Amino acid sequence: MQMRRALIPIVPLLGAAAVFVIMVALYLGRSLFAPVFLAVFIVSVVWPLQRAMEARLPRVLAMFLTVLATAAVVIAMASLVMWGLNRAVQWAIGNAAAFQTHYQRMDVWLQGHGFYLASEFIHNFEPRWLFGALQRLGVGLQQVASFIVIALVFVVLGLLEVDSTRQKLVRAGRADVVGACRATAAKFQRYMVIRSAVSAATGLGVWALAYAVGLDLAPEWGLIAFALNFIPFIGPLFATVLPTLFAIVQFGFAIEPVLIFIGLNLVQFLLGSYLEPRIAGRRLSISPFLVLFAVFLWSMLWGIAGAFIGVPMLIALMTFAEHHPAMRSWTSLLAGDPAERGRSD
Known part of the structure; x- marks a missing residue:
């Protein structure tokens, strides 16, 4: 009994050590794990299209058309976003002197009104910082595109093995795992439909606002806002600042x-904080704290690709926990506001 009591404090330490080792492994193996996780997500989202095509076409041809459609969507989005970012960088370079002049004026104004801390930040501002931020954002999106290209190879293999994997799990008596996978895939599909619709509405709202005020690069800002809205919290922040x-x-x-x-904050609040949770409903309700934690955690591990896939990873973990009796109570605790979920259904 005493030995058992002595082991109890060690269990949390062993769990924390195991989590740390897993995080280190995911970070060191990001060039492999990130495309694989992204491929699983893509397979879950496009599987209904694959299944619908298989009813009319041979399996290999249906798979080829599904991957081709997925690649076409990714290439089109990446091209539009990179065009918008390149246009913004060119505009910023052409107005570098104006950037420096206005922020020096802001420095003087802040010092004159006693805002010394903010003045210190503005005083050290260089336009090159902004150019570097835009270029790093572009490089990050290019890395996401390269991850997706590698992931498409795994998508091909995954689409060919979905049915066989399901049959193997059923024969092994793991129907619970099959049910969890189906529920996760359904949530992924719902998440992408809602996120795509809200992102498109956000992009249109940003474009309309910029066009109405007369801001240069209005179409570009709309495209950038559309793309960045797929990354919760971080994306809308950049698309506003x-x-x-x-x-x-x-x-x-x-x-x-x-x-x-x-206007940009109003658009982001109405669409991201008010409309989207009500459309998502109970099935995707997750604590905002967990969403923010997942975005920062996976962005730390895998960069922008991790920031994009962080929320789907959280959805998958919570869905599998819901199908495990010992973890079911924790999922209800970590979900969103029950009152909001009840009104949204």
């Missing part, structure tokens, strides 16, 4: 940058 900075350079310290900033 960047156009505001460019508006200050274009209009100076006038009413237009204020309108841009307020």
Whole structure:
């Protein structure tokens, strides 16, 4: 009995050590694990298309058309986003002197009104920092595109093995795992439909606002907002701050940058914080704290690709936990607001 009590404090330490080892392994093997996890996510999302084609076409041809359609969508989105970012970088380089002038004026104004901490930040501001941030964002999105290209190879293999894997699990008596996989795939599909619709609405809203105010690069800001909205919290933040900075350079310290900033926050709040949770409903309700933690955790491990796939990973973990009796109570504790979930159904 005493030995058993002595082992109890060791169990949490062993669990923490195991989690740490797993995190290190995922980080060191990100070039392999990230495409594989992304491939599983893509297979789960496009499987209904594959199954519908298999009813009319040979299996291999259906798989080829499914992968071709997926690649076409990815290439089209990546091309549009990179075009928008390149246009923004070119505009910023062409107005580098204006950037420096306006932020020096902001430094003087902040010092004159006693905002010394903010003034210190502005004083050290260099336009090259902004250019570097835009270029790093572009490089990160290119890495995501390269991950997707590698993932498509795994998608081909995954689409060919979905049925055989399901049959093996059933024969092994693991129907519970099959049920968890089906529930996870259904949530992935719902998540992507909702996220795509909200992202498209966000992009249109940003474009309309920028066009109405007269901000340069209005179509580009709409495309960038559409793409970045797939990354919760971090994406909308960049999609709000960047156009505001460019508006200050274009209009100076006038009413237009204020309108841009307020309008962008209003668009993000109405679509991301109000409309999307009500559309998602109970089946995708997750604590906002967990969503933010997942985004930062996976972005730390895998960069922008991890930030994109962080929420789907969280959805998968919680769905499998829901199908495990010992973990079911924890999923209800970590879910979103029960009152909101009840009203959304």
